[in-house]
Amino acid sequence: NAGVTQTPKFRVLKTGQSMTLLCAQDMNHEYMYWYRQDPGMGLRLIHYSVGEGTTAKGEVPDGYNVSRLKKQNFLLGLESAAPSQTSVYFCASSYVRAEAFFGQGTRLTVV
Amino acid sequence: RKEVEQDPGPFNVPEGATVAFNCTYSNSASQSFFWYRQDCRKEPKLLMSVYSSGNEDGRFTAQLNRASQYISLLIRDSKLSDSATYLCVVNSYNTNAGKSTFGDGTTLTVKP
Numbered sequence: 047n048a049g050v051t052q053t054p055k056f057r058v059l060k061t062g063q064s065m066t067l068l069c070a071q072d073m074n075h076e077y078m079y080w081y082r083q084d085p086g087m088g089l090r091l092i093h094y095s096v097g098e099g100t101t102a103k104g105e106v107p108d109g110y111n112v113s114r115l116k117k118q119n120f121l122l123g124l125e126s127a128a129p130s131q132t133s134v135y136f137c138a139s140s141y142v143r144a145e146a147f148f149g150q151g152t153r154l155t156v157v
Numbered sequence: 158r159k160e161v162e163q164d165p166g167p168f169n170v171p172e173g174a175t176v177a178f179n180c181t182y183s184n185s186a187s188q189s190f191f192w193y194r195q196d197c198r199k200e201p202k203l204l205m206s207v208y209s210s211g212n213e214d215g216r217f218t219a220q221l222n223r224a225s226q227y228i229s230l231l232i233r234d235s236k237l238s239d240s241a242t243y244l245c246v247v248n249s250y251n252t253n254a255g256k257s258t259f260g261d262g263t264t265l266t267v268k269p
Contacts, residue, residue: 060186081259088260094256096256134198142190143248148200148202
């Protein structure tokens with residue numbers, strides 16, 4: 047079982063560049079989440095989605111946009127990358143009231 | 158105040174020790190609770206769910222106290238391989254259509 051797959055695993059961007067992180071899940075989960083985790087810190091929720099076509103802001107949404115056009119995919123976009131967005135990005139998905147399953151993470155460096 | 162709070166530690170214990178972590182949450186309408194384990198630079202993975210009556214999985218025991226709004230994790234007979242960061246998770250469904258909220262984690266180091 048693939049579970050939750052994130053693409054890419056690593057990326058280096060220059061300041062001002064844009065990129066899209068893809069999260070795909072094959073478990074038919076309703077809920078999907080994007081988190082960022084800085085070194086030595088906890089997870090911070092960027093955006094989340096409770097179903098296809100719906101998204102909501104989390105704790106740290108500024109500088110990011112998301113889309114959930116298909117139930118199995120949740121895209122995270124950075125329109126103009128900044129060094130402060132250097133982090134590890136985790137995607138997760140879950141059924142309602144159930145545990146979340148995580149992807150392996152995307153390590154993003156903005157120089 | 159954060160929705161979910163944990164003692165960050167670190168907890169440094171010898172092998173064989175018993176160690177307990179607590180986690181408090183502020184949303185009284187929270188409906189499901191979990192403990193996750195995260196190894197360095199890896200994704201969090203589910204350790205166990207937390208049920209109202211308390212539950213045990215081998216050396217691990219989880220408990221929920223709804224009245225005081227906290228959950229706990231007890232690890233008995235600690236192993237070197239238990240060294241990790243332990244995250245508590247609280248799911249709430251009465252606000253923002255529901256979401257999972259993670260604590261910042263408690264770091265455990267088990268030493269020989």
